[in-house]
Amino acid sequence: MMVPDGVLTDRLTARRICRQCSASYHLEYLKPKVEGVCDRCQGELYQRKDDSEEVILNRLKVYHDQTSPLIDFYEKRKKLYTVDGNKKIEMIFSEICDIIDKLNKP
Ligand SMILES: [Zn+2]
Structure with a gap:
């Protein structure tokens, strides 16, 4: 976030x-x-x-x-998912759900 x-x-x-x-x-x-x-x-x-x-x-x-050095760590392993926490709560929730959906697809 x-x-x-x-x-x-x-x-x-x-x-x-x-x-x-x-x-x-x-x-x-x-x-x-x-x-x-x-x-x-x-x-x-x-x-x-x-x-x-x-x-x-x-x-x-x-x-x-x-803590922020972990951003590079995960980004290099293509395991970083970023959500803009400056949006409305509903938008943030929707983005997080989309990421989880992508991760759950085989
Ligand atoms: Zn109270």
């Missing part, structure tokens, strides 16, 4: 989670009806410690240093 770092940072720093039922919200894209309150259970919404910008930037650095 390919998503630019800036988009990931925006998604995560604005994410809020319900303390009671763990429902996920976003301050811009999926706002609760009442600020700071879960629509489902009226629980308090909070920001996870690992959703702070500092932690996210460090996680991205670790990813680029340690």
Whole structure:
């Protein structure tokens, strides 16, 4: 799944989670009806410690240093399938299903 770092940072720093039922919200894209309150259970919404910008930037650095070299590894073996994670959820799901279908054909 390919998503630019800036988009990931925006998604995560604005994410809020319900303390009671763990429902996920976003301050811009999926706002609760009442600020700071879960629509489902009226629980308090909070920001996870690992959703702070500092932690996210460090996680991205670790990813680029340690995990992203695997992209070349799998690409050279023609086993890399890339999905654009910056599209709508339905499009991403459809692309993943298409890849799985291709892999399951003899
Ligand atoms: Zn809740």
